[in-house]
Amino acid sequence: MNAKPFDIIVAKEYQTKIDGKTVKRTIWNRVGCAWPSRSYESISFELYLIPGQRYVIRLKERETADLRNDDSNTQVPTTTEQTNNQ
Numbered sequence: 001m002n003a004k005p006f007d008i009i010v011a012k013e014y015q016t017k018i019d020g021k022t023v024k025r026t027i028w029n030r031v032g033c034a035w036p037s038r039s040y041e042s043i044s045f046e047l048y049l050i051p052g053q054r055y056v057i058r059l060k061e062r063e064t065a066d067l068r069n070d071d072s073n074t075q076v077p078t079t080t081e082q083t084n085n086q
């Protein structure tokens with residue numbers, strides 16, 4: 001892996017009192033790690049709450065020819081198909 005992995009972080013805002021005044025604060029928690037594929041067409045990530053389970057986000061739509069040549073029986077819907085079904 002040539003590229004450095006990225007931290008996946010979430011921010012949680014909370015309020016606390018300092019000298020009787022309410023102050024907003026933010027705490028950052030590291031919840032996982034992400035890294036680009038060798039071709040930089042996708043990003044894989046792993047969340048710490050589900051160790052050993054990896055996810056992939058495609059950054060580029062696959063072409064129709066790629067879907068027909070795919071050995072698996074599942075086709076990945078495009079972004080517009082996903083929003084229309086919701």
